[in-house]
Amino acid sequence: MTRSDYNILSSRFGRSDGHLLSVYQAEGGYKALRMALTMKPEEIRDVVKESGLRGRGGAGFPTGVKWGFVPQGSEEVYFFVNADESEPGTFKDRFCLDYDPHQTLEGTIISCFAVQAKLAFIYIRGEFGWLVDRCQAAVDEAYAAGFLGKNILGSGFDLDVIVHKGAGAYICGEETGLINSVVGVKGQPSIKPPFPAVSGFLGKPTIVNNVESVASVPWIINNGAEAYRKFGTEKSCGTKLWSVSGPVKNPGVYEVPLGIPFQEFFHEYLGGMVEGEELKAVIVGGSSVPVLPAAEIMSCNLDYESLQNAGTMLGSGGMIIIPKSSDMVELIQVLMHFYFDESCGQCTPCREGTGWLHKIVKKLRRGEGTADDIELLGHVCNGMAGLTICPLSDAAVMPMRSFIDKFRPEFEALIQETAPAEPVSRWPRGEQE
Amino acid sequence: MAKLTIDGKEIEVPDGTSLFDACRDARGGEALPHFCYHPDLSVAGVCRLCQVEVEGMPKLTIACNTTVREGMVVHTRSEKVTRASTQILEMHLINHPVDCPICDQAGECGLQDQYMKYGLYDAEVEMDDKVNKGKAEVIGPYVILDQERCVLCSRCVRFCNEITGTGELGIFNRGDRAEIGTAPGTELDNNYSMNTVDICPVGALTSRDFRFQKRVWMLKAASSVCPGCATGCNVRIDHEAGKIYRLKPRYNPEVNGRWMCDKGRMTYKTVHADNRLGDPVAGGQPGTWAAVPGAVADLGAREGFALVVASPQQSLEEMYLLKALAAGSPVSGGLSDADRGEKDALLLDGDRTPNRRGLALLDIAQGDGTALAALINRATGTILIHGGDPAADPEVAAALDGKALVYIGTFDNATAALARVVLPGAMWAEKAGIFVNRDGRLQEFKQSVARHGNAREDWRILAELMAVCGREDAPGTLKAVRSELAVALGLETDLNRMPERGFVPGGDVR
Numbered sequence: 030m031t032r033s034d035y036n037i038l039s040s041r042f043g044r045s046d047g048h049l050l051s052v053y054q055a056e057g058g059y060k061a062l063r064m065a066l067t068m069k070p071e072e073i074r075d076v077v078k079e080s081g082l083r084g085r086g087g088a089g090f091p092t093g094v095k096w097g098f099v100p101q102g103s104e105e106v107y108f109f110v111n112a113d114e115s116e117p118g119t120f121k122d123r124f125c126l127d128y129d130p131h132q133t134l135e136g137t138i139i140s141c142f143a144v145q146a147k148l149a150f151i152y153i154r155g156e157f158g159w160l161v162d163r164c165q166a167a168v169d170e171a172y173a174a175g176f177l178g179k180n181i182l183g184s185g186f187d188l189d190v191i192v193h194k195g196a197g198a199y200i201c202g203e204e205t206g207l208i209n210s211v212v213g214v215k216g217q218p219s220i221k222p223p224f225p226a227v228s229g230f231l232g233k234p235t236i237v238n239n240v241e242s243v244a245s246v247p248w249i250i251n252n253g254a255e256a257y258r259k260f261g262t263e264k265s266c267g268t269k270l271w272s273v274s275g276p277v278k279n280p281g282v283y284e285v286p287l288g289i290p291f292q293e294f295f296h297e298y299l300g301g302m303v304e305g306e307e308l309k310a311v312i313v314g315g316s317s318v319p320v321l322p323a324a325e326i327m328s329c330n331l332d333y334e335s336l337q338n339a340g341t342m343l344g345s346g347g348m349i350i351i352p353k354s355s356d357m358v359e360l361i362q363v364l365m366h367f368y369f370d371e372s373c374g375q376c377t378p379c380r381e382g383t384g385w386l387h388k389i390v391k392k393l394r395r396g397e398g399t400a401d402d403i404e405l406l407g408h409v410c411n412g413m414a415g416l417t418i419c420p421l422s423d424a425a426v427m428p429m430r431s432f433i434d435k436f437r438p439e440f441e442a443l444i445q446e447t448a449p450a451e452p453v454s455r456w457p458r459g460e461q462e
Numbered sequence: 463m464a465k466l467t468i469d470g471k472e473i474e475v476p477d478g479t480s481l482f483d484a485c486r487d488a489r490g491g492e493a494l495p496h497f498c499y500h501p502d503l504s505v506a507g508v509c510r511l512c513q514v515e516v517e518g519m520p521k522l523t524i525a526c527n528t529t530v531r532e533g534m535v536v537h538t539r540s541e542k543v544t545r546a547s548t549q550i551l552e553m554h555l556i557n558h559p560v561d562c563p564i565c566d567q568a569g570e571c572g573l574q575d576q577y578m579k580y581g582l583y584d585a586e587v588e589m590d591d592k593v594n595k596g597k598a599e600v601i602g603p604y605v606i607l608d609q610e611r612c613v614l615c616s617r618c619v620r621f622c623n624e625i626t627g628t629g630e631l632g633i634f635n636r637g638d639r640a641e642i643g644t645a646p647g648t649e650l651d652n653n654y655s656m657n658t659v660d661i662c663p664v665g666a667l668t669s670r671d672f673r674f675q676k677r678v679w680m681l682k683a684a685s686s687v688c689p690g691c692a693t694g695c696n697v698r699i700d701h702e703a704g705k706i707y708r709l710k711p712r713y714n715p716e717v718n719g720r721w722m723c724d725k726g727r728m729t730y731k732t733v734h735a736d737n738r739l740g741d742p743v744a745g746g747q748p749g750t751w752a753a754v755p756g757a758v759a760d761l762g763a764r765e766g767f768a769l770v771v772a773s774p775q776q777s778l779e780e781m782y783l784l785k786a787l788a789a790g791s792p793v794s795g796g797l798s799d800a801d802r803g804e805k806d807a808l809l810l811d812g813d814r815t816p817n818r819r820g821l822a823l824l825d826i827a828q829g830d831g832t833a834l835a836a837l838i839n840r841a842t843g844t845i846l847i848h849g850g851d852p853a854a855d856p857e858v859a860a861a862l863d864g865k866a867l868v869y870i871g872t873f874d875n876a877t878a879a880l881a882r883v884v885l886p887g888a889m890w891a892e893k894a895g896i897f898v899n900r901d902g903r904l905q906e907f908k909q910s911v912a913r914h915g916n917a918r919e920d921w922r923i924l925a926e927l928m929a930v931c932g933r934e935d936a937p938g939t940l941k942a943v944r945s946e947l948a949v950a951l952g953l954e955t956d957l958n959r960m961p962e963r964g965f966v967p968g969g970d971v972r
Contacts, residue, residue, distance in 0.1 A: 374633070375508045377614070412552060
């Protein structure tokens, strides 16, 4: 297999005209839509289910299965394309929408037909202002060409698409937070159950899918589930976009079949580290997943199962390469500040815990920490993990725990050797007694 | 019905029951630790304290957002659960100022209670490291907010959204900078704002009226009924050493649920008002109760009263006695148009008297000022007015001028000024009695504080007046009055053993 064989998502990446409808159509665009509209919605759901496509936003939940959660016979269904890409290290959806918005749009229309949604939103991260214009231009072209609006291509299916610009909150990438943000209430996750597929936007069944997942749909319809499964492993099917940052020779966005060895990816695609740097660790799937030291990641394959077995997660595919010269405690301070800043504040463990972790790490870096503080970090993590409405709390805990786990000596090096045995009272003893 | 096992105990609850409620049942009435759950508000699920272990589920789950399922096996006291709730409680406390010594909530605080049950660890955060927020922010006419004490349970926000529908409060900002607040230029000003103080599990929202007045553990409680309007919200009077400090709603699903209005809460102030009547007055001179029979007799009451005027402010027993005292003379229920005000859809009634239905129950008719003045003008002999202030109406005042008037009342008002003999009665908090609310529900209120000055229970005054009139059937106890009243009304319920939530004669038909 050569690299061009798996340009499912990225064939127009880097081109200056890939975003135009004319180019997209000339290269086979909207063929899948014509085909899909002759199928039954449940047939599309079955094809996507059989393809093994898993949600590319980070959780990896099978897309077709999620569609199946919409209660049968639902009259009013809504569809959201989640382009609120804000996980640190992740910038793949941005490429999809920037270079090839029509592919995502075609996937959106097919997905909407599959779940019988008549209104879809493309929710774009507020900081991606220019993508709003790009997507709106694509949507306008699609309306003009009859791919959107009433009676699409004479099929009797109606669909409107609204391009919505977020206001720049990480938590609005969580699907219920995203829905709330569009409704106009505070952008914070809702308690589950009910899940959005049953009761979401305006209390109606709502499907929220990541850009990359949606963009994969046209290819799957065109080529069939079987063809898609040829890429990847048994449980990790298809191709995956990896956005790679850090001091490698060729950082950027790559599409590779799931399951390729990290070693191969690192050397053949990324070109290894830049001169003078050595690989220390990799955060493989966006800042929320546990970090792996170089020795551990080198034996991993890039698919859901191998990475899980190695103690981390594939996540969003936002790969952060960490060089030897990096201070891990400084890195975790940056990450802890991020989660502290972005916690919506509704669940107590996350609201209080993210701030507390950040304070302790800062204290360590100021050189005021004690050995107890490292234990305390673990203790705070225990009070946060798995106890909140949404996974932001866990997203802070996973890197925190793994950084201590894998790089403990760097934390210990910051501890004063002569820590005071007892905390100094703020009230002089004489005055107290 | 669904059968499930909680802590090894099998229980059966109706389908759709919240697991939170089922756990409370199974734990012998002891609720799971919680701050955000409230039975009358939507589920927020944010305090995360009511974690339970459900067999077959990979993670702990919060009980308040779980519905019972047949065959569920739940653990509420397992090590995993206890560790989680202890840690979450610790999270609630890390940025809390722990200023209990100066906090009004101390003694009835969710944080204190939960800490004693589930916490008891040493603080890990230095005072200097805590997040600082606003202190003593006045957010409305009755409510003051301490941001640092707030655990962001959102009960107050949900109350204003879901119960009053006024939506004044919101949570602003995010993370540990999140704060309760009102929109710029607005304040928490609705008829029910002080309920947010009640439902606030900590000392974040406190009552401006009660602030710094009393430590709550010193207060004694008496169950009562609010006299502020015809709704008859069930209340608890919190008092100490003869002084009332606050009214709190008392749960009655048939009347007020768990709420009461701010106007009602302030009614206690009148008990300690400056213009209370403290001594009997005859001929303009304060005197003693011993001189009262003579003074009333001198006014010509030995032959009975020519007219008695009741008031919807008085208890049902007193109305009954007053009618008995009239012995066939005309009985008026006072002014039909007095004591009216704004009403709302929740609890506050436009009729600002607690017992107008009581008058109707005893067939005592009310009228306007003209009608009452006509009755007064027709009366030849002594007139007795019990409660209210009918002379506030100019027509009534003109008719009363120069009449032989005996007034039993609580305030030095226009009627008292016209009376030859003024007898100080007790206010509702100073006596026991029954009010009949707008739905015809008979509800008992009990005495909480000692009577002002030399004021007496009204039934005793009325009994004494009966004796002056030469009547031999004057009752000796309030119990006896109630027994007679029950017979007179044909009630099966023993009025001396009133049900806690009151009753509607003939059944609970609203």
